[in-house]
Amino acid sequence: MAKKKKHQHHDEHVDESWLIPYADLLTLLLALFIVLFASSTVDVQKYQAIASSFNNAFVGGTGIMDFENPVPEPAEPQPITDDKPTEEEKEKEEEEEKQKVAEQEELQELQEKINDYIFSNQLNSSLETQLTEDGLLVTLLNDTFFNSGSAEVRSEDVVLAREISQFLVMNPARNIIVSGHTDNVPIRNSQFDSNWHLSVIRSVNFMKILLENKELDPQKFSSKGYGEFQPVASNDTAEGRKQNRRVEILILPNN
Template identity: 60%
Template sequence: MARRKRKQRHEEHMDESWLVPYADILTLLLALFIVLFAASNVDAQKFNTLKSSFNSIFSGGSSVLDYESPVPVEIENRTTGKRDESLETVESKAEQEQEELKKVQEKINDYIVENKLEMSLKTNLTEEGLYVTIQDGAFFDSGSAKVRAEDRELAHEISELLVMNPPRTIIVSGHTDAIPIKNSEFKNNWHLSVMRSINFMAILLENKKLDPSRFSARGLGEYEPVATNDTAEGRRLNRRVEILILPNTEQQ
């Protein structure tokens, strides 16, 4: 009889070990609901703007942006709270560089006018940079890549115009017309154009105020004409050396 009562008391004692994982599940569910609530507070206007932009690019078929996103779209900088202005900074620097190159162009144009070199030199400011074009008759004899001795002083004066602060990258390019060259010194027009650019650049770099690491030379032969090769005047314009002054994109 006593043994039966002891067994009944043991059966009335419940196993409560399931309460621990149950409490953990409740805690996780609460955390999940908090995260979902926070994620639902998306700036609808910013999300729709970004959605429209991507959908216009990836047109055709269903876009993943057609579905509701549980992740907030961040347009603003998380650290400063301000809109990312990197694009505006790049555009502003590009405009500033164009203004600086315009001043260099005006300086070179003044030199051209003062020395009555309008037929030999000209400038052109583009988005790529500032071009200074030198007709081949100003420095080279026909079929030659050697700068004439009487024109070296002019090359030295041009080198002074290239001294800038801050310094900029400069590319010297040689160009020819489309008539094949006929002499034993050069294999073709490409060879001639390369040697003209190298020889002219070498004289420029005799100016110790210029940094040689900023300079490069290339030959383009007849492959970038600026005029027709069907006329004598067009061929004259195509035979040239170009100095390209690139915008300064380095961080200051």
């Protein structure tokens, strides 16, 4: 009989070359997840350390991780400043407050003197005083000093205007504003084309008489005209229009 040939059994080797790229892929995926996790935090130092490690591990230097950190770096803490006023500032504020109180007291004393003058001369219907935040306001009704439609101070009232100027002599001298006001009845004649024009000239003419007093400093005086645009009463009645026709002297505090 013929002998059967023995079959030699050879070990079969499976091709495992695919494991290398597969392992690399898993490593890269792992690196990607770690980077995404690190990027979601605001720890800048951790992010930069991870980026540097993976760059060196996978590409040996500069690579996809070599870009500016997308997470903004925290701003440097600013030194806390003390908002409390210094002793010098406190002293300055106290001094200013004292000056303000002293000015108000002096203006109040002046108001009392003018009020005594008004009462003694029975001028309650012609002059009024009011102490305001802006200063001492002396109101002169225009019907006392001016004829209707005229900007000239009546001759019989010039003496009164000069007496008022005596109260404006102060030491130290204060800034004084003379302003003219009218009612809303339109005016148009050969001299004035509007109430505003009339109010300006009335204030200037009255101020001129005040400055006849050589003890007053003209540099401290100014003149304004408001026409009918700053009424103190309704123009719907004769009494209201009378109150609106006025000249005001505002004595300002020095501070």
